[in-house]
Structure formats: structure tokens, C-alpha cells
Amino acid sequence: MKDDHIGRYISIAYRSNVTLLNKKLSNYGIGRGQYPFLIALYKKEGICQKSLCDFYNIDKAAAGRAIKKLVDKGFIIKKTDPNDKRRQLLYLTPKSKDFKKEFIEILKSNEKKMKKDLTEEEIEVFLKVIKKICFNLGVESTSLKEE
Template sequence: MNNKINEPIGKYVSQLYRKGNSFITKELSQYGIGSGQIMFLLQLYNKDGICQEELSENLNIDKGTTARAIKKLEEESFLIRLKDEQDKRAYKIYLTDKSKEIKSGVYEVLQDWDSIISKNITQEERDTLVNVLKKICINQNIK
């Protein structure tokens, strides 16, 4: 009989999430962005001009949270919302020059965090970890 206790995966995911949020918030504070808004900017860096609903769906985040984040980013002049020409009830979200100017800095912070957390693991271990995490996300219907 195996007496080894399975360590909870969630414990480590949670610790990394909290530590990552703290690092990213600290590093992005120079731009006035918190870790809660960064994922919205990243989505728009990949595809500018999408509607708020699509943003929520892509991030698997409820519409209320998305609306609050968009409002804060809009107040800080990182985004603008314009009426959708095809659907007058919807808004398309666009990056401003201000958010485009900090893009490389944002990606640099994320790369720094990635380097920190993968410092003592091999490329093979990193690839395996990414593949396992992808499988876990698929199991939970996370894109």
C-alpha cells in the first residue's frame, strides 16, 4: 500500500497566482495598471476592437467584472469604447496610444515573471509543466 499523500495541485497554483499577482502589480504600478486589468489589455493587444462580450468570453470572466475593468482602464485613458456599427446596443473596445506605448513594457514584466518562476527548471520540465497545465485547463473547460 502506498502511504505517500498526494499533495494538492491547487495549493501550488494558488501560491503562484498570488505571488505572480503581487509581482505584476508592483512592476506595472509605474503605468497605473493592476494585475486585474492586465489580462484585458493582453487580449486587446492580440485583437484590438473586439466587443465587451467577446472579451468576457475569451477570458472566461463574468460580464460585470469585465465592465468594471474596462471602466477603470477607460478612466485611465488606456481604452476607448465606441458603439458597434453593426449592433448599436454593443460597444467595441479599442486600445489608445497610451496603452500601445506601454505594450513592450507590459510584455517585459510578464517575461520577467516567467523567467523568475522557471529559473531552476529545464526546458523539458517547463514544456511538460505547460502541457500538464493546458490539460488541466481543458478538463475545466478553460480556454
């Protein structure tokens, strides 16, 4: 246990999860940088890029690249905010709405694989601990802010 490091296992789990999702989503032209934005927009459309950056703790440039790819592939569109002409709001397209059920099933299958052989108590403890780790690392926002 002396040589076990939390960061190592977080990194391994993250990369394994991303690799599996990439395999499942590559047929749809969605890469690892884009699917978190689809997840957020399925939960709440009409949000701006800054809210997504805050929610995922992602820098503005990386978010901009991911959003551009999703726009180019026809999954999302940008509309000017009627209350602030400088701001663009993001919305799902019919293509992404048609894809939602399949996308959610892919995510659920990954989640199921991660939780295999874990008790509800273990999952609860893990979530409590990982949230503390995020907080310790300076991640303060864990939910989308209202616009």
C-alpha cells in the same frame, strides 16, 4: 506527497505572480484586474467585452469593472460596433500603445522568473498538464474567438 494538493500550488503560484506584477504595474495605475485585458487588446483590437470574458473565463461584471478602470485611466476606448449598434468594441489609446513595449518587458521578466531553472521539456509538460486541468474544470476556450 499525500498532503500535496494541485489546487494549493496553483493558488500559491497565481498569487505570487499577481503580487509581483502588481508591484511592477502599480506605478502605471494598472491593477491585477486590468492587465489581462491589455494583453488581449495588444494581440487583437476591436473585440467586445464578451470575447474577453470567454477568453479569460471571467464573469461579465468583473470584466466590466476592469474595462471601466482602463477607460477611466485612458488606456482603452470604446466604440460602437458599426454592424451592431448594441455592442461596444474595445480599442487601445495612444497612451496604451506608447506603454506597450514597457508592459511587454514587465510580463517577459515575470515569465522568465517563473521559468527559471526549468527545462524546455518541463515547460512543455507543465503546459500540457495545466491545460488538461483547465479543461477538466470546464474551461473550453483557450483562444480569443473571431468576431
